[in-house]
Amino acid sequence: MHRPIVTTPPLYKRVAPGVHPPEDPAYRSTALRHPVEPLVTIPQTLSEITGPVYPYDAIGPIDSDLTRQHAAAPLGERIIVEGRVLDEDGRPMPRTLVEIWQANAAGRYAHDVDAHDAPLDPNFSGTGRTITDEEGRYRFVTIKPGHYPWGNHENAWRPAHIHFSVLGPGFLTRLVTQMYFPGDPLFPLDPIFNSVTDPAVRQRLVSSFDIDLTIPDWALGFRWDIVLRGREATPLLA
């Protein structure tokens, strides 16, 4: 029988309370979908420190340009979204999968469940994926997503956002989140955005307009870095 080797890679730092949002009564769907029992704290093992590696070979340049996936250009304001995937100690996270999905310029997802009375755009699927480069950089070209209503409360509207999914180097770095745009008037009214209660932490979800990323006569640029869990300084010696 094989006897696997004991864990030696450095552990991941624990996440401080207040970063990832807990249950939020203002976001009604959380009521029946959050456990009421406390989480059980367990040590990290090789199982948690390793993690998924997506088969990258099938990803091409069109996958990160949501404006070139169909016969014609989608409607709406073309934008560039660029940033780096880092860990909390500022180390770049190269060769990791970054995926996005979003509503079109009218605020409608190309998804059967979305019943919002806004037009679909036959030239916009609203999904993209890419792999970070050696400096942890990713870049998407897309359309600025529209605002849309949802059923959470009377006259509820989501701030414009792009969903992000990041694998990172291990199971513990897996992150699914949403990127917002600076100055959105719906910020104070959105329970999902405000589920992150510390304003400084919440601000990490908001991209910055960047004139240096902006391409003349073509598209505005927004910069957004994604920060994943970092490692303990010293490896665990078993």
Place this chain on the structure above:
Amino acid sequence: MSGITPSQTVGPYFGIMLSGRNACRQLSQGTTGTRVVIEGRLFDGRGNVIPDALVEIWQADAHGHYSHPEDPACAAADRHFNGYGWAHTAGDGGYRFETIKPGRVGAPDGGLQAPHILVSVMARGILARFVTRLYFGDEPSNAEDATLALVPEQRRATLIARCADDRRYTFDIVMQGTGETVFFDV
């Protein structure tokens, strides 16, 4: 130094993202190990099924090796096995993975863990993913697993997949209430 990016809900529309991925295939003809089917349903705090959840799994190969550079035995990992699986629950709250039973992975204390699969649950109404572990109901080594031992005894059964036979396991996930699945802080 900068702070960790907070999680936000995966929402109801992640299916359009998944549909652009390659099909989720963990196995190929050359994969070593016992083929198993893992299936189950997700339930909310009222016992309603959750038809819009993203269930992800991560597991070792049949010899307990991870195909990942931080496993010291990575070079020996099965090149014909992908330890990462994902599924969108169906209208009946159900999910299904066709995979292999993982081998035993080393534990931090130098011993061996019982065969297990890590599970992440995300959904509309879940702001940050919940993680749990699946163990196999017909596995004697569960009794000596250090992680399982940290779970209050009366709740351990929520982590153990029931086996219909040696190839088919049922693992229901209850987010809240009676029979609530144990979730971990790790």
